[in-house]
Amino acid sequence: MKKEKKNKPSKELPLGFADRQEKELLVRDFIISNIKEVMTKYGFQYLETPSFEYSDSIGKFLPDKERPDEGVFSFKDENKWLSLRYDLTAPLARYVAKNFLEIPKPFKRYQLGAVWRNEKPGPGRFREFLQFDADFVGTKSLQADAELCVMISEILERCGLAKVDYIIKISSRKITEELFKKININDNQQKLTALRALDKIDRLGWEEVKQLLGEGRKDKSGDFTKGANLGKQNIEIIEKELKKKLPDTEDLKEVIKIFKNYNFSNFKFDPSIIRGLEYYTGLIFEVNLKFDVKNNKGQIIQFGSIGGGGRYDNLVNNFGNYDAPATGISIGLDRLVYAIMQKKEFKLKRLKPVVICVFDKNFMREYINLLLLLRDAGISAEIYPGESKLKKQMEYANKIQSPAAILYGEDEIKLGKPTVRNLITGNEKSIEIKELINEIKKII
RNA sequence: GCAGCAGUAGCUCAGUUGGUUAGAGCACUAGUUUGUGGAACUAGGGGUCGGUGGUUCGAAUCCACCCUGCUGUACCA
Known part of the structure; x- marks a missing residue:
């Protein structure tokens, strides 16, 4: 008895065609x-x-x-x-x-x-x-x-x-x-x-x-x-x-x-x-x-x-x-x-987005404020596009080669001072919001 | 088109003279105490062994045909 074959669509490309990364x-x-x-x-x-x-x-x-x-x-x-x-x-x-x-x-x-x-x-x-x-x-x-x-x-x-x-x-x-x-x-x-x-x-x-x-x-x-x-x-x-x-x-x-x-x-x-x-x-x-x-x-x-x-x-x-x-x-x-x-070793690395981590959906307004601040300054940025634990969010940021993650949870929000984690060095720094742009620019 | 070589997990490969439920490393997923990536540890998912047919009690392993890839060659508006 053969198992019933599921007719899944082919993931192969037509002969002679290619995906380009x-x-x-x-x-x-x-x-x-x-x-x-x-x-x-x-x-x-x-x-x-x-x-x-x-x-x-x-x-x-x-x-x-x-x-x-x-x-x-x-x-x-x-x-x-x-x-x-x-x-x-x-x-x-x-x-x-x-x-x-x-x-x-x-x-x-x-x-x-x-x-x-x-x-x-x-x-x-x-x-x-x-x-x-x-x-x-x-x-x-x-x-x-x-x-x-x-x-x-x-x-x-x-x-x-x-x-x-x-x-x-x-x-x-x-x-x-x-x-x-x-x-x-x-x-x-x-x-x-x-x-x-x-x-x-x-x-x-x-x-x-x-x-x-x-x-x-x-x-x-x-x-x-x-x-x-x-x-x-x-x-x-x-x-x-x-x-x-x-x-x-x-x-x-x-x-x-x-x-x-x-x-x-x-x-x-x-x-x-x-x-x-x-x-x-x-x-x-x-x-x-x-x-x-x-x-x-x-x-x-x-x-x-x-x-x-x-x-x-x-x-x-x-x-x-x-x-x-x-x-x-x-x-x-x-x-x-x-x-x-x-x-040539091409140094055409596209600037990857800074990732703003999501601690709680209730803080979304704060996150969007930070996001707009960064984007208005011409910095590529995104709010973590999903719902996961912080660890997953950091893994994601690492995977996409983001230069920095911004951590803004309950404690930081009370102080009005987000934490910026440099993902290249691993250093973290708590800073005033008005210093955020400067801090990120130092990293990228 | 022709010729040589190859096709086992997402990737790189192992698989003894055909013999139980097909393996490894990396990658992936979930954990290793509540908010932290790149290291380590634990567990897990994933393969009709390129396809079809044949030989055999039994095939990833042998045979035939086909498909795909690589390299060369031919053609190239």
Whole structure:
């Protein structure tokens, strides 16, 4: 006989979703406030678009046609399909196309928000995550691209990173394009596989990448990845060309010149960065952290880039006939938060409330008077939110890391002198009410 | 998706060649004399041993499948 199973609701989270606790949220808020300040300083508009869009608005016109309908959360509303946005760029393109006649040209906007991807999550990757995007729409000027790099580096440094902690890698799609033309690769599939292989140079090294350009490679776990099947000669040419490659395309020369004017030097030309496969059209860049990031077991994990961006001159155009060359940057905020939490010991402890202990409900009026006094002085305070013995109240105050407890029982009330217990040192002091604010301020 | 490893209490784990009512530490709850947290002591609650099916007199332990997690790899708008 089986016991009857009680159908309790599941306490598990859906795959790829996470609760976020205060410790993390405070760091996130800190980063976001830096982002907002810097973005305002750089003259970007703040924009918010809805979480849902019509599926065709964000799917159909995507340049990556390999899997246009996969990976998004969708449902049918009446008879139209809606999808949760999977990035902030597609909604931007839609917004620009919709409001093209009214908005300034060029249009500069930044946006912060969650995006959703319906796919199996990986290490440090979720199905719901926060992105920060900044874009210029409607300008071909490489001044815009340069500003994005300068701006993200200012944000990172404000968040506590030093120049040695990160690097902006730059390259241009034109380099690989020319290279493929030179060795006569025309098969699109082969091109894509080759691009993916080249993308991995810094992680795997040339030897392994050459395997991927050729027949394929086995990874650490023994899994085999098929390669691009290029001829040996062509592989040699690619290696030789890229190794000696200089940033000599027009766009790279130009943007490096602009960096110089900004006195910005924390970048590196790296022909191996590739980014989104069919998306970018010219200059591309990637923001990489240079310090080790560990998981909660203390193992160092492959963290890779926290974001990047580049020029996409055709996206907005897909919505209509507007010519809107654009460039943008996109940062994965959760990963940045995770990395920064490890890099710096953050002293972002939120001020916890002073706890006023409740001896007797009949004294509530006195307690509220003290409470208002403290709060009016801008001090976080609360009356113990429950009905328990004093011991429990002290345990509670300790648990929430309250700086001080105020004891105001019958004896104290008669004297009009509450007792302030410093919960860090354990010292107690009986003081006049008018001294209360000063006393608390001394503690916190 | 592919590969390797893992899944026993909220957390970290132990569990002998399959054998009574499955354990420890930490955490939690209640006490250790009436109004005092972080230490100590006492007592207590909590687990269909990831799930389902199978082998067996008997399964946390063996087998199969599935689920979940970690790490790598692939994909990534």
